[in-house]
Amino acid sequence: MKIKPTGDLAMIKKINTAIVLEAILKHAPLSRAQISERTGLNKATVSSLVQDLIDNQLVLEIGQGASSGGRKPVLLIFHARAGYAIGIDLGVNYIRCVLTDLEGAVLMDNELPLKTNQQQKVIEQLAACIDSLRNVMPDSPYGLVGIGIGVPGIVDDQGMILFAPNLDWKQVKLQQALAERYDVPITIDNEANAGAQGEQKYGAGRGIAHQIYVSVGIGIGTGIILNKELYKGASGYSGELGHLSIEMNGKPCRCGNDGCWELYASENALLEQAAPLGYSDLDALLQAAEDGDRRVQQLFSRIGTALGTGIANIVNVFNPDVVIIGNRMSRARQWIGPSLQETVTRRSLSYHREKLQILFAELNDQSAVRGAAYYAISRFFIKTKGGV
Ligand SMILES: [Zn+2]
Known part of the structure; x- marks a missing residue:
């Protein structure tokens, strides 16, 4: 069998460079020796790859770490800027x-x-x-x-x-x-x-393997993270759970179906039901709930119940570690949280709830x-x- 040494060597170098950069991204500051220990690559290889990364301005040398006897090692960090x-x-x-x-x-x-x-x-x-x-x-x-x-x-x-x-x-x-x-x-x-990616990388989902992000705004969308990877389906269209059918003979939806979840649990649904009370935006409703308006508090509670109904279905299907409520409705956490939690508990299978946490977006409106x-x-x- 003929092998192409140059091609293979170039490929190995790329793979090893990726391994070294990944170690620095995850665990910096690290010395060259520590990178060698973590990655299993020998010290000469690490030194050469680190030099390439420094030459490419992706890695910086900072100060010196504690010595374990000999010369103090130089520490490396990723050049975030x-x-x-x-x-x-x-x-x-x-x-x-x-x-x-x-x-x-x-x-x-x-x-x-x-x-x-x-x-x-x-x-x-x-x-x-x-x-x-x-x-x-x-x-x-x-x-x-x-x-x-x-x-x-x-x-x-x-x-x-x-x-x-x-x-x-x-x-x-x-x-x-x-x-x-x-x-x-x-x-x-x-x-x-x-x-979903924002919360997984920088917010409430950090380090969590199975995370369903529910974006509750004008409509409802979901982002599904399984094994820390975004699940996109065969064509990239997964996650349209706002159109879960939750009312068999429900209201008609723009998507062509009747009784979709988002017709009962989104910001639009909230505003529709708030109109007879004289409110037309979320800020005013949050303020009214804060001021003790019982009708508005009950309205939020109904939205929480409707959200919980759809989330119970999601929990039974995916058995996630966490469900994160994000986008604008996450601001109503205090008012929708109790009825939402109670509904998920009542409607989902107990085995599926054993490890389940229901959280609100940590990045607020920046997820x-x-x-x-x-x-x-x-x-x-x-x-x-x-x-x-
Ligand atoms: Zn629909």
Whole structure:
């Protein structure tokens, strides 16, 4: 058998570089000797790979660690500001964007109201948001490494928005429109998937294997993390649990079904039921509940029950470690939490609840935007680890 030594050696070097970088990302600060111990690679190999990473400005040497007898070792850290990422959460009535470093820390954020759903105007506003961050981005070796965007709809793997019912969009080539303006990788995904990633990497889901993120806003979407990986299904369309049927003869939904979960448990459902009480937005309702308005408190409690009903189904299907309630309704935690918990307990199977925790988003309204930035960061790492 003939082997191609150069190809194989190059591949081995790429794999080993990825292993070294991963060790530094996870456990820094580390000395070269500690990297060698952790990875099982010999010290000469580690030294050579570390030098490449330093030359590529992805790793920095800092101070000196404690000596175990001989010369004090130099410690290595990941150079988080070797480049920057932009994350965007395109809401139905707002655009939120953040500039992060390569560890996902937020340097700057910006939010503007979205008063139109007209595609061209929305794209202009997205561009304005991106530019506002790019203009203040510090100089760095890699500059802007990518843009990630969470959108309230179903997205195919080419970044085309197939269907965004609450924006009234079908077949919108958002990725293509932005790629014409920006020469960096652009990743577009559903906002609930982005929110699930945000909580998994930086929020309440850190270190948790099986996490279902329930984004409760104008509609309801879910992002499913199994074994710490986002589960996207055969075509990338998983997670449309807002359209779980919970009322067999229920109200008609825009999706064509009747009795969908989001018709009873979303912010829209809340506002619909709040209208006869004279309220038209979430902030006013939260204030009224705070001020002791019993009718409003009972309304939140009903929404909690409706949320719990759908979550009980999710718990029985997935047996997750955690369910995280995110997006705007997470602000009503205090008012929806008790009835939600009680309903899940009453309606789900006891075996499935043994390890179950129901949590609220730790990143509050930044779950999706931080997750969107993470898409850009992870793409950069995939490319870098394969290419150093
Ligand atoms: Zn539906």
